[in-house]
Amino acid sequence: MTTAIYGVGSMGGAVLDGLVAGGGAQVLAVVRRSEQADRLREQYAEHPGVEVVEPEDAAARADVHLLLVKPYGVADLLEAISPSLRPDAIVVSMALGVSLADLAGHLSAGTAAIRAMPNTPAKVGQGMTVLSPSDDVSDEQLTRVRELLAPTGRTIVLPESQQDAATAVSGSAPAYVYLFVEGLVDAGVAQGLTRPQALAMATQAVRGAGAMLAETGEDPAVLRTHVTSPGGSTAAALARLEAHGMRHALADAVKACTDRSAGR
Ligand SMILES: NC(=O)C1=CN([C@@H]2O[C@H](COP(=O)(O)OP(=O)(O)OC[C@H]3O[C@@H](n4cnc5c(N)ncnc54)[C@H](OP(=O)(O)O)[C@@H]3O)[C@@H](O)[C@H]2O)C=CC1
Numbered sequence: 001m002t003t004a005i006y007g008v009g010s011m012g013g014a015v016l017d018g019l020v021a022g023g024g025a026q027v028l029a030v031v032r033r034s035e036q037a038d039r040l041r042e043q044y045a046e047h048p049g050v051e052v053v054e055p056e057d058a059a060a061r062a063d064v065h066l067l068l069v070k071p072y073g074v075a076d077l078l079e080a081i082s083p084s085l086r087p088d089a090i091v092v093s094m095a096l097g098v099s100l101a102d103l104a105g106h107l108s109a110g111t112a113a114i115r116a117m118p119n120t121p122a123k124v125g126q127g128m129t130v131l132s133p134s135d136d137v138s139d140e141q142l143t144r145v146r147e148l149l150a151p152t153g154r155t156i157v158l159p160e161s162q163q164d165a166a167t168a169v170s171g172s173a174p175a176y177v178y179l180f181v182e183g184l185v186d187a188g189v190a191q192g193l194t195r196p197q198a199l200a201m202a203t204q205a206v207r208g209a210g211a212m213l214a215e216t217g218e219d220p221a222v223l224r225t226h227v228t229s230p231g232g233s234t235a236a237a238l239a240r241l242e243a244h245g246m247r248h249a250l251a252d253a254v255k256a257c258t259d260r261s262a263g264r
């Protein structure tokens with residue numbers, strides 16, 4: 001199966017790296033600046049499965065088309081490539097807020113289209129991609145896309161009506177975690193740790209807590225009580241986080257993100 005990636009920026013580059021690390025990927029990368037094309041050819045010189053090509057070439061040759069340009073660039077891109085797409089092509093838009101109806105408006109009737117929301121940990125095979133297929137996508141096509149993306153991490157299928165909330169809790173969420181880690185490191189430095197010491201500990205705390213959530217399937221509130229000894233240090237810290245409104249800040253941020261995704 002040949003995959004085209006249109007737009008190799010932060011997210012497109014992460015998907016490309018994730019697919020390549022999975023081994024055996026056949027990827028046609030489409031960029032619009034010659035210096036970026038040169039850089040990519042050099043970067044992937046050891047990977048014969050990666051080619052940098054013109055959009056029309058990718059459109060004609062690929063089975064699956066991953067759109068990773070900015071949302072405002074999707075319409076022009078589809079106008080440019082849709083005449084060359086094969087009838088059995090699958091178009092997967094990963095652009096914020098671009099609806100299945102928007103996609104259909106620039107594609108031939110019946111073209112299989114999927115709206116998707118990935119996140120950047122795709123780069124290290126730990127991403128999550130939320131997929132919402134149109135009615136033109138068969139179960140077999142959806143399975144092919146999920147298998148294609150497997151090297152980038154997990155996939156789940158949700159109705160399109162949940163894409164905006166999924167953006168807020170998945171697509172954008174790594175940034176909240178990085179902000180949390182930045183704050184934890186700064187706070188650790190204030191308490192006498194060196195920055196590298198604090199970063200190593202904070203990184204491992206996030207990695208370990210994530211693994212506990214994923215591997216035990218336990219409710220986060222239960223896992224939290226296991227850390228919180230009666231009258232201990234964690235209870236003292238959590239009381240301050242609650243007093244400073246951490247839950248409220250998250251609720252407000254997730255609503256703002258959902259609203260932005262929905263264009264509200
Ligand atoms: N960043 C993230 O965490 C996530 C991003 N997304 C979505 O992914 C998409 C890309 O976002 P992001 O990677 O952050 O943005 P970037 O600006 O980092 O990447 C966009 C890339 O697309 C390139 N590009 C623009 N137009 C074309 C074109 N016509 N043909 C080929 N390449 C083109 C840009 O090239 P140039 O450098 O020349 O401008 C740039 O390299 C967006 O739609 C966003 O909503 C979704 C989930 C998460």
Ligand SMILES: O=C(O)[C@@H]1CCC=N1
Pocket residue numbers: 096167171172
């Ligand atoms: O910030 C953005 O618009 C993109 C979409 C989700 C994550 N990054």
